[in-house]
Amino acid sequence: MPRPNRSSSVPAFVATTGGHLVQMNLMAPVLEPERYRDAIWITHRTPQSESMLAGQRAFFVDEVHARDWRTVLRRTPEVLRILKGNDVDAVYSTGAAMALVALPGARLVGARPRYVESLARSTGPSLAGRVLQAVPWVPVYTQYPQNRSWRWKYEHSLLDSFAVSPAGEPRTPQRIFVTLGTTRPWHFRSLVERVLEIAPPVRTSCGRPA
Template structure:
């Protein structure tokens, strides 16, 4: 039974990659995602089908992916499709359903109050099973399966660490910058600190020296492992990357009112993870050097006891 794993790059791909061992799928899997430094590094050694990239609310990109999905599914190799989104899920689920394949959609952990636009659309596709990572809005249609953050636990360090090496990760979305946070960090980061600045599309008049739009996935992971503190926008992929590297990141949500994203889904995620002490939630205009020191005094580790994700095959 060959499974096709479908996800956009970024947080969606990071979630599906981390959830896969908990799905019990075995090794007979193929990935379909966009061609990016993240996907090439993360999926090295796996069979990968690259499909055209589609960004947020990108109708043309979604159509290109639909055409690609038809070609991929035409040979009858796959028996089911599993996706964490975003729009590429819809592109694959429509032809997959018509071919009689089981479709499983796991809504992103960022969606704390209800499904995303993609989730609402795929819920109308026949032969689709729906899963949420938040028990609060589970119902007869959306089954709670667990969360990608299960199995991580934070604790205070016995000996506090000085803040001498910092990783700043603002995401790589091409449409949305985060100038409020970058401008604030330029003000508060100690001048003697060694900083890796990954700024994506963000531009401000006073750009920090060495700022880079993109940092290769492997390099970012290594930098996070060696850092004293990580500061990141409140995306799932960034949170997971920081946790895997042992950090309770300073986690700053983008705000729709500042045109930093299409909605405020990052805000509630930041609050929830802060309540679990897995991140230190701060607003962009309020980050301080004390926040950096406090985050550096914590560590995050995998507990090693993670329950399988609860999902079911179609009857």
């Protein structure tokens, strides 16, 4: 992708595809309200990322699997070249392995790193978060006020965009939609099994359980 003709620096949003990319996309206007439209994106090429980032300045790198430290090290020079070649001055990531590729070395190319832990981590940081909290020059942020500490700061949460309303009459759901992560080899079987345990029986039009 050609380098834009710009006189000012831009932010970069970096994330693994799946839920991390969705969260990064939703948080971009909050993290960089004046510049998010000018940002570059670095992620993997999938149907999700191609659709979500259509029209954006997106750079696709080969997939980095979770806990694959060798691939993290191999992808780091490529990502740092992208950051430097596009005058990036701030790098944001919600994870997972892509955060480890981009954030620790961001300062080498003149960019400020910032890690925002995934909303899914309500009780504590992920593996990527635990690694990055040990890197003193990478600020780490939680999306839950109760998880603030001397190291973890709290400013924003995607939950801020939701409001609590009084519950109405209880209703039996007609359909239950479950969305799962895409990272292999995890299949989130425990979540599916728990939903099946607590969900009411699904009935067909004949009144028989499906």
